Amino acid sequence: xLISANRVLLADVDDFAPGWVQVTGGRIVAAGSGEPPSPPxxxxxxxxxxxxxxxxxxxxxxxxxxxxxxxxVDTVLSAHRAVGxxxxxxxxxxxxxxxxxxxxxLLAQKVSDGDLAGIHLEGPWLAEKFKGAHPVSLLxxxxxxxxxxxxxxxxxxxxxxxIAPERSGALEAIxxxxxxxxxxxxxxxxxxxxxxxxxxxxxxxxxTHLFNAMPTxxxxxxxxxLALWEDPRVxxxxxxxxxxxxxxxxxxxxxxxxxxxxxxxxxMAAAGAPDGDYVLGELAVEVRDRVARLAGSDTIAGSTLTLxxxxxxxxxxxxxxxxxxxxxxxxxxxxxxxxxxGRIATGLRADLVVLDDRQQVTRVMFRGVWQ
Numbered sequence: 001x002l003i004s005a006n007r008v009l010l011a012d013v014d015d016f017a018p019g020w021v022q023v024t025g026g027r028i029v030a031a032g033s034g035e036p037p038s039p040p041x042x043x044x045x046x047x048x049x050x051x052x053x054x055x056x057x058x059x060x061x062x063x064x065x066x067x068x069x070x071x072x073v074d075t076v077l078s079a080h081r082a083v084g085x086x087x088x089x090x091x092x093x094x095x096x097x098x099x100x101x102x103x104x105x106l107l108a109q110k111v112s113d114g115d116l117a118g119i120h121l122e123g124p125w126l127a128e129k130f131k132g133a134h135p136v137s138l139l140x141x142x143x144x145x146x147x148x149x150x151x152x153x154x155x156x157x158x159x160x161x162x163i164a165p166e167r168s169g170a171l172e173a174i175x176x177x178x179x180x181x182x183x184x185x186x187x188x189x190x191x192x193x194x195x196x197x198x199x200x201x202x203x204x205x206x207x208t209h210l211f212n213a214m215p216t217x218x219x220x221x222x223x224x225x226l227a228l229w230e231d232p233r234v235x236x237x238x239x240x241x242x243x244x245x246x247x248x249x250x251x252x253x254x255x256x257x258x259x260x261x262x263x264x265x266x267x268m269a270a271a272g273a274p275d276g277d278y279v280l281g282e283l284a285v286e287v288r289d290r291v292a293r294l295a296g297s298d299t300i301a302g303s304t305l306t307l308x309x310x311x312x313x314x315x316x317x318x319x320x321x322x323x324x325x326x327x328x329x330x331x332x333x334x335x336x337x338x339x340x341x342g343r344i345a346t347g348l349r350a351d352l353v354v355l356d357d358r359q360q361v362t363r364v365m366f367r368g369v370w371q
Contacts, residue, residue, distance in 0.1 A: 026368035051086030051351030094123025118159030165199030268302035
């Protein structure tokens with residue numbers, strides 16, 4: 001199938017331009033700028049981009065990745081794929097170590113089957129003061145041996161772990177994660193600037209939802225925010241829903257670190273589903289007016305965001321469309337070492353999305369097939 005469009009975001013160009021894509025057997029076998037090499041099978045009226053890549057999501061479509069039923073995983077994937085996210089990492093929340101091992105093994109099979117791109121452990125090695133939507137009774141210091149057990153339970157499927165670096169044993173645990181090819185991400189933390197810097201030196205390379213669940217940046221106590229923001233080695237997650245971070249600040253972060261911002265959803269089950277009462281891990285969550293909070297509190301409990309809306313929100317805040325798309329595609333793929341997705345380039349998986357002028361998803365191609 002030969003596809004052409006007047007506005008394509010190819011891997012080797014900075015902005016949208018006329019171009020074409022040749023798809024065969026679920027793969028991009030050729031792509032280029034300008035006129036296609038022969039009459040196209042299809043001319044796209046819209047903006048042609050790679051499929052979105054979400055490295056931090058807990059659920060959607062009324063289902064959660066925290067499950068013992070593989071069908072729930074399929075429900076989440078379908079809900080997000082419908083709006084352009086063709087690659088997902090399954091994020092887990094704090095649980096007991098035996099429960100987490102079981103969940104990791106189930107999800108690892110979905111990774112092996114090619115349905116998921118990996119697993120993200122968000123907890124239990126988090127700060128009590130900034131626990132967010134995690135049960136405080138199950139938070140713990142990271143024992144490097146236990147960390148290794150959980151990573152080995154995934155057989156290489158665990159791609160990222162969120163950790164509070166001030167907890168006892170955290171720096172050694174970070175080194176264990178790095179040795180397993182896993183990205184340590186700093187988040188849900190009460191660390192100061194110096195401790196965060198030490199964690200980055202030890203191998204931490206991510207910031208889990210920057211600004212959220214960590215101390216505020218202050219002029220005499222810059223804390224983790226400055227340490228993460230200033231270091232060119234660190235990828236900065238942003239939940240660009242207008243709730244987690246004020247849009248003007250999120251856009252400013254993208255302006256100052258254009259190649260390091262990862263747009264993520266941190267979505268829970270209500271993404272792509274109605275308002276109502278849900279569960280995130282072990283905790284009850286109320287979703288009202290598309291905002292998810294722990295039941296009976298003001299604590300944010302994930303989001304109802306999808307990546308198409310994150311891109312739209314970024315553009316509405318003044319971020320160029322090409323940059324917003326890269327933050328939801330190739331930057332996320334590179335963040336977790338996913339070499340098969342995130343770009344329109346020869347040899348990669350044929351995951352394509354068509355946007356209209358309002359960044360609404362009008363069509364989705366998944367592995368070479370229009371959905």
